[in-house]
Amino acid sequence: GENVEQHPSTLSVQEGDxxxxxxxxxxxxxxxxxxxxxxxxxxxQLIIDIRSNxxxxxxxxxxxxxxxxxxxxxxxITETQPEDSAVYFCGGxxxxxxxxxxxxxxxxx
Amino acid sequence: KAGVxxxxxxxxxxxxxQVTLSCSPISGHRSVSWYQQTPGQGLQFLFEYFSETQRNxxxxxxxxxxxxxxxxxxxxxxxxxELGDSALYLCASSxxxxxxxxxxxxxxxxxxxx
Numbered sequence: 265g266e267n268v269e270q271h272p273s274t275l276s277v278q279e280g281d282x283x284x285x286x287x288x289x290x291x292x293x294x295x296x297x298x299x300x301x302x303x304x305x306x307x308x309q310l311i312i313d314i315r316s317n318x319x320x321x322x323x324x325x326x327x328x329x330x331x332x333x334x335x336x337x338x339x340x341i342t343e344t345q346p347e348d349s350a351v352y353f354c355g356g357x358x359x360x361x362x363x364x365x366x367x368x369x370x371x372x373x
Numbered sequence: 374k375a376g377v378x379x380x381x382x383x384x385x386x387x388x389x390x391q392v393t394l395s396c397s398p399i400s401g402h403r404s405v406s407w408y409q410q411t412p413g414q415g416l417q418f419l420f421e422y423f424s425e426t427q428r429n430x431x432x433x434x435x436x437x438x439x440x441x442x443x444x445x446x447x448x449x450x451x452x453x454x455e456l457g458d459s460a461l462y463l464c465a466s467s468x469x470x471x472x473x474x475x476x477x478x479x480x481x482x483x484x485x486x487x
Contacts (some may be wrong), residue, residue: 265432270415296473307377307463307478308416315473353416358473360429363408365415 266291268356270364278372283344285367288336294356297330299339302351302366311352312339326351344371374401377466377479385485391452394482398445398466404428405447406476407439410461421463422447450485459486 267290277283288295294318295344300308314321314328314337321328330337337356341348354364356370378397398405408417422441439449445466449460450483450486461483465476 273429298487300478304478307480309478310475323465359423359432361406361415361418361476363418365413 266294266357266362266363268275268354268359268364270354271365272367273365274368274370276370276372277344279344279346281344281358283341283348283370285339285340285352285354286336287356287364288334289358289362290334290335291358292335293358295358296356296361297328297337298355299328300355300363302353304313304350308353341369344369346371346373364369374485377464377477379462379479381481381482381484382480383485385487388454388479389486390454391447391450392454392484393448393450394462394464394480394484395449396441396449396464398447398464399477401478402466403445404467404476405441405445405475406467407447407449407467408463408465409433410463410481411459413468416463419449424464454486456486459484 270287300312301311302308325342327340351366355361380395404423406421409417425441436452441447448455461481463481465478467476469473
């Protein structure tokens with residue numbers, strides 16, 4: 265089955281700086297890669313996703329890049345704000361999603 | 374539109390007991406997936422139901438089971454509870470199969486096994 269590795273487990277950045285979270289996957293058949301944000305006491309919420317026929321996708325301050333050859337994808341958050349503090353999960357799969365173990369993003373004021 | 378609702382929100386059980394958790398998906402959604410979330414293992418997929426049929430199953434023992442009703446509501450059951458079953462159980466619904474579409478998560482049921 266699919267195996268998704270996510271790094272780092274904790275990331276602390278200064279407000280206004282950029283944050284990058286990286287994931288690798290093992291199954292070359294995987295074709296859907298979502299990113300979810302989970303705030304304290306809430307369920308995860310989709311923030312952006314990418315399909316395997318696209319190399320990059322942007323939505324305001326958030327972007328995701330996908331390298332199918334290397335089997336890795338990354339989440340980029342620019343101009344970070346305090347409300348970006350949360351746990352972020354990457355996922356991957358073709359018929360059933362596997363999630364990474366999460367990254368706790370801390371935005372320092 | 375109302376979001377995904379899960380009941381109960383908190384539950385305390387003792388080892389050996391069984392528990393049933395309930396999930397009501399967003400109106401019109403036919404897919405319901407269940408996940409176990411623990412600090413060390415992150416989000417682990419339990420199973421997905423689509424139109425009352427189990428589509429996928431994660432790597433969990435047979436003590437974990439689920440079902441989906443004709444109105445898309447879903448329940449999961451854990452029998453013979455173990456201490457390691459303590460976790461946040463999340464339900465997510467999707468309009469189509471969950472593996473390739475956005476999933477909407479509920480707030481979860483926090484299960485504590487003593």
